[in-house]
Amino acid sequence: MISVSISDAIEGVYLLTIVFFVLGLQRMSSPSTARSGIVAAGVAMLIATVVTFLTPGLSNLLWIAAGIAIGGALGYVAAKKVAMTDMPQMVAIYNGMGGGAAAGIAAVELLTGPNFSLTGGLSVAGALIGATSFSGSVIAFLKLQGWMRQRPIVYPLQQPTNLVVLGAAIVAGALVVGYSGTFLLPFFLLALGFGLLMTLPIGGADMPVVISLYNALTGIAVAMDGFALGNYAMVVAGTLVGAAGSMLTIVMARAMNRSISNVLFSAFGAVEETGAVVAGAMKPIEPDDVAVMMAYAQKVIIAPGYGMAVAQAQGKVKELMDQLESRGVTVKFAIHPVAGRMPGHMNVLLAEAGVPYDRLFDRDEINPEFPTADVVLVIGANDVVNPAARRQGSPLQGMPILDVDQAKNVVVLKRGQGKGFAGIENDLFYKDNARMLYGDAQATVGQLVQSLKQLKD
């Protein structure tokens, strides 16, 4: 006769949880099913958490409940309150929390003393990766939140230093499992230090890649902890995220035509390009003239970038779209994969403002359409529309861009005359068909809307 113990029942629940996780991710392949997917995964997670309380031999139950209440409340309130423009840093910080939790679990395992075994080794690896992901994500959060400067922070011998810190962390970790627990604190300090130091030289525009990478790393740390604890739900969920996050990281790095090591180690954007001379002059234009230009156009393509998010201009951009469409102008949006600070950042912001997502087009979809566009309005984007990417020797060389310069007219809405994140002069601004519209994106798009309304009368 087979008897089912409480442990078997818990395992069964974990197994079902995993099924719902995979189904949840699978449903993300379409906007119409995505929400139901995450809700199902959420319910599964809730049930898994509740049944964990029933684990035989578990003590400190009140403390566990208190910890969940505190962490849950903090996470809930912060996530509810944050504005959509600030989502990238929220993803970064919650990911960091996951990494920290993974490191903490491993620390508890390692506190039991030297354990020269597979599980001991996995705990050390999980702790190292989790702690790196924690401190790295915190730095990413601080940079994106603007509490720390976004440009890469560089100093001499930076990468060798980081390598030494990583090496020392690995040695300390080996000593923890093989020799003595006294190395535990130095090990954690080195691991945390490595995450911090590694993220300092990475600039704001590269953060999408970095957040995605740390997301993958946290997943891997969770999987290793799961291995050490004998919790296979953690192994599967962690590996799932590790694979998904790695894939996303590669996709994004490829969208910038850069390798992941280039993103991580080259301090891209630390030095401004000098010596490149671009012929021509920047030609300013007034909002009224732009309004007229667009009002009598057949097709207008809008290319948004991080500047639109900073100025919170997406609502006005939606109004602009409505005004133009009411005049019979076709309006499309050109979304570069790495525009903004998170993959798909622009999609989220524009969707929130009410732009239907069938107006949003990928770089590859929209590029053939630029030659037939009467007006392209670039809002707060710079490097992703810079034709210097086609020029030999430019730091952007080879980066696939939006070919906005092929349109009949290009209007670049920009706060000032400064360079983009990469610190590279933008050839686009000097083209004959380009006009510069200076000002705050929200206010200026608002003016365009007003001018268009007046044109109607």
Next chain:
Amino acid sequence: MISVYWAVLYVAVLAGFTGYEVIRRVPVLLHTPLMSGSNFIHGIVLVGAMFALGTATTLSEQILGFVAVIMGAMNVTGGYVVTERILEIFDRSKAKQGPP
């Protein structure tokens, strides 16, 4: 009978391929919620943190376990709420499109 570690390793490798295959189909449009959603899924770390605190005996173990539970809980709730909020937007934007 092979060691259970091998069995888990097989499972992990297959899970990796599953993750890759599932994610490959997600359009760029949904990459933000995908990242946030996978962030939520590694929130399962909370279960491990509960286990770590639940089996902790010394004070330092308990403190570390407690901190891990708090962080894990933040990961879960924050990750879920952020993802849900983003996906809600896509739901609304679909509704506004109206009938074709």
